[in-house]
Amino acid sequence: xARVLMKGNEAFGEGAIRAGCRYFFGYPITxxxxxxxxxxxRLPEIGGVYLQAESEVSAINMVYGAAAAGARVMTSSSSxxxxxxxxxxxxxxxxxxxxxxxxxxxxxxxxxxIAPAQGDYFQATKGGGHGDYKLIVLAxxxxxxxxxxxxxxxxxxxxxxxxxxxVGDGIxxxxxxxxxxxxxxxxxxxxxxxxxxTGMRGRKERNIVNSLCIVPEENEKNNxxxxxxxxxxxxxxxxxxxxxxxxxxxxxVAFGTVARVAKGVVDKARKEGIAAGLIRPITLWPxxxxxxxxxxxxxxxxxxxxxxxxQMVEDVxxxxxxxxxxxxxxxxxxxxxxxxxxxxxxxxxAGVKTCG
Amino acid sequence: xLEEVLIAGFGGQGIMSTGQLLAYAGMQEQKHVAWIPSYGxxxxxGTANCGITLSDTPISSPLVTEPTCLLAMNQPSFEKxxxxxxxxxxxxYNSSLINTGGISVPYPIFxxxxxxxxxxxGNVRVACNVLLGAYLGYSKVIPVDAAVRALExxxxxxxxxxxxxxxxxxxxxAALGREYRKGGA
Numbered sequence: 001x002a003r004v005l006m007k008g009n010e011a012f013g014e015g016a017i018r019a020g021c022r023y024f025f026g027y028p029i030t031x032x033x034x035x036x037x038x039x040x041x042r043l044p045e046i047g048g049v050y051l052q053a054e055s056e057v058s059a060i061n062m063v064y065g066a067a068a069a070g071a072r073v074m075t076s077s078s079s080x081x082x083x084x085x086x087x088x089x090x091x092x093x094x095x096x097x098x099x100x101x102x103x104x105x106x107x108x109x110x111x112x113x114i115a116p117a118q119g120d121y122f123q124a125t126k127g128g129g130h131g132d133y134k135l136i137v138l139a140x141x142x143x144x145x146x147x148x149x150x151x152x153x154x155x156x157x158x159x160x161x162x163x164x165x166x167v168g169d170g171i172x173x174x175x176x177x178x179x180x181x182x183x184x185x186x187x188x189x190x191x192x193x194x195x196x197x198t199g200m201r202g203r204k205e206r207n208i209v210n211s212l213c214i215v216p217e218e219n220e221k222n223n224x225x226x227x228x229x230x231x232x233x234x235x236x237x238x239x240x241x242x243x244x245x246x247x248x249x250x251x252x253v254a255f256g257t258v259a260r261v262a263k264g265v266v267d268k269a270r271k272e273g274i275a276a277g278l279i280r281p282i283t284l285w286p287x288x289x290x291x292x293x294x295x296x297x298x299x300x301x302x303x304x305x306x307x308x309x310x311q312m313v314e315d316v317x318x319x320x321x322x323x324x325x326x327x328x329x330x331x332x333x334x335x336x337x338x339x340x341x342x343x344x345x346x347x348x349x350a351g352v353k354t355c356g
Numbered sequence: 357x358l359e360e361v362l363i364a365g366f367g368g369q370g371i372m373s374t375g376q377l378l379a380y381a382g383m384q385e386q387k388h389v390a391w392i393p394s395y396g397x398x399x400x401x402g403t404a405n406c407g408i409t410l411s412d413t414p415i416s417s418p419l420v421t422e423p424t425c426l427l428a429m430n431q432p433s434f435e436k437x438x439x440x441x442x443x444x445x446x447x448x449y450n451s452s453l454i455n456t457g458g459i460s461v462p463y464p465i466f467x468x469x470x471x472x473x474x475x476x477x478g479n480v481r482v483a484c485n486v487l488l489g490a491y492l493g494y495s496k497v498i499p500v501d502a503a504v505r506a507l508e509x510x511x512x513x514x515x516x517x518x519x520x521x522x523x524x525x526x527x528x529x530a531a532l533g534r535e536y537r538k539g540g541a
Contacts, residue, residue: 005380005391005509031395114395175418176376176391178383257417264416336419 003178008168009034011143011179012102013042015150016074018184021100022048023073025062027055029081030114031170032104036076056081060088060101067097068209070196072154076102079120080111082128089163090129093226094211098157100150101135101165104173107334115334116170116257121311124165125285132223134230136164136237137284139255143177147184156237158191160229167284169307171257171336233286240288241280244270245295248277250350253304253316255281257336262305264339265346274350284312292319301325303349305342308332325349357387357412359497360420364405364437365429365450365484373510374427374484375406380506382410385498390418403432410497425495427487428454429470438465448490448533450483466490466536473528479518482525489529494537500530 006014012035016024024039036052043050053059059075066073077085082103092099105120107113124137136156140149146168153164197207213219241259244266245251254262259280269276277299279291292302301324304313313328320326329345331337363375372393379391393406407420422442428434428449438459441447446464449456452471459465468490474483485503492500503526507519 003383005376005383005389170395171392171418174392174395176379177418178389260416260418262416263414267416336417338421339416 003180005176006143006179007034007174007176008143008146008171009104009173010038011146012076012150012166012168012173013038014181015147015184016100016154017042017046017048018147018181019072019151019154021072021074021150021154022046023063023066023071024048024050024075025053025059025066025073026075026077027053027059027081029078031106031116031173032076032078032102034173035102035104056084057088060085060092063099063101064088064092064095064097067092067099068095068197070193070198072098072158074100074102076104078104078106078114079108079117080106082120082123086123086129089135090131090133091211092163093129093133093135094131094213095209096161096226097163097209098154098161099163100153100157101163103165103167105167105169107332113334114170116172116307116336117332117334118167118169118256118258118307119309119311119332120167121284121306121308124167125287125315133226134162134233134285136160136162136233136286138164138166139282139284140166140168140172141256141259141280143172143175144179146172147179147181151184158193160233161195162229162233167256169257170334237283238286238288238290239282240291241278241282242291243278243280245277245279247275248295248298249275249300250277250346251295251299251302252276252278252342252346253281253302253312254278254306255284255312258305258307261337261339261342265342268339268343269346274346274352276346281312287315287319289319292316296320296323299324301327301349303327303329303342303346305337306330307334307336357410357497359408359410359425359495360423361408361410361425361427361491362405362420362423362437362440363408363427363429363484363488364403364433367404369404369429370481370484371404371429372406374488375408377485377503377506377510378408378410378488380509381498381502382408384506385502387411387498388413388415390415392418392420403430405433405437425491427484427491429484429487430454446491446495448487448494450487452483464536466494466533468529468532470529474525477521477524477528479521482518482522485522485525486529489526489531490533490536491529492526493530493533495533500526
């Protein structure tokens with residue numbers, strides 16, 4: 001199949017449909033509105049349901065209901081809208097239901113702006129809502145990868161009965177890139193969901209979906225069960241991309257759009273004789289600590305680059321545990337670091353004298 | 357090869373579609389391509405711009421911050437973006453609507469009466485493709501034919517009747533671009 005040019009926001013929708021998603025509940029917000037726009041047209045064509053809720057709070061609770069009934073279901077929003085959804089997300093985790101949530105991040109805090117940002121890293125990876133819980137968080141860096149991540153997101157959500165969040169930013173949502181759809185989706189086997197509330201079907205016990213667990217002893221057990229699940233996810237699902245890492249002395253760490261900039265920096269550094277490499281976390285949670293352990297003895301330092309005041313850098317420091325220096329460069333509020341400024345920072349770190 | 361093209365003008369001048377045409381054509385010529393629109397506050401004021409990157413290697417950042425080429429369709433875009441073009445870059449501007457005021461820049465800058473040419477062709481809305489044609493004719497970054505072939509991909513089916521006039525716009529622009537290349541016109 002020939003490649004097509006596709007917008008990131010449309011790719012989220014196309015990837016979801018190819019992964020078997022037939023239900024979408026959401027509310028428009030820049031810079032992700034092309035996503036609901038796309039699904040509003042496509043889902044009814046294939047017998048699915050698109051519904052624009054009256055608010056993000058409603059949308060996430062509609063997702064909760066559809067997930068309880070066993071549907072492959074998703075919602076999408078951008079930073080302020082995702083904040084509104086946090087209560088519902090916590091309930092969905094508590095009820096151990098699968099769903100996919102897209103956050104095309106924009107500049108904050110507050111209403112902020114509609115420019116690209118990564119300031120919701122903490123919210124996505126450390127829980128976000130109330131209670132002890134985790135989301136699996138995927139961070140694609142290209143429009144092509146959005147397509148493959150959507151399949152992965154639904155599969156992981158079903159496998160672990162836990163919401164999966166896919167995070168992008170304004171650039172990834174708005175940009176168009178070539179996409180090859182061949183071999184994506186299509187032959188998805190619907191996982192069986194014996195817990196879904198789809199009627200008794202001859203069973204003796206009713207399926208009940210609930211996040212209320214009023215007796216502390218029982219709720220502790222419930223929490224420990226979640227913890228065991230999260231342990232398994234941390235062992236099995238760490239994903240990352242390595243770029244020029246084999247003989248790297250100076251390692252950049254970046255995800256999503258910024259990882260693309262970082263690759264440009266690695267190329268530039270290599271040309272000028274600095275042995276630079278890149279670790280690009282693909283799963284932000286579970287954070288790919290295995291990637292760091294692999295190279296910790298060979299490298300001289302890490303430079304984390306983010307479109308925030310420094311959030312992922314805390315996870316990098318937890319992995320590195322003081323064994324090597326960890327430096328940070330960030331542009332918050334909707335600004336994007338340039339190859340030039342990251343390269344200058346890398347040179348400083350590597351102790352290379354700059355001219356002028 | 358790394359080309360970062362900024363196309364800028366008023367909303368409604370076909371800025372976004374011309375940009376997509378360039379990206380699509382580049383993709384079909386096996387280049388790495390990225391297209392990104394302005395979607396921030398600047399577009400709320402009625403101006404529109406998009407950036408297209410064409411490269412032989414994977415594209416690190418799709419943002420066009422240091423354009424190698426500017427296609428300017430109106431006066432405010434010209435004034436805002438002409439100073440951003442990198443040394444060694446190039447500008448094609450819509451001389452039907454833009455007065456350069458004798459601007460002096462250290463790179464080639466070419467007047468293309470895009471609106472006048474488009475009106476002659478019978479549809480002012482193809483003006484932006486005249487500029488694109490001029491750029492391709494001059495630079496040969498990708499063949500003008502590739503852009504012509506991409507028209508049916510970028511224009512929705514109900515607009516396919518406009519393919520011939522768009523093709524003429526591209527070719528007319530390309531002819532001017534080639535003349536500039538030879539040092540004529």
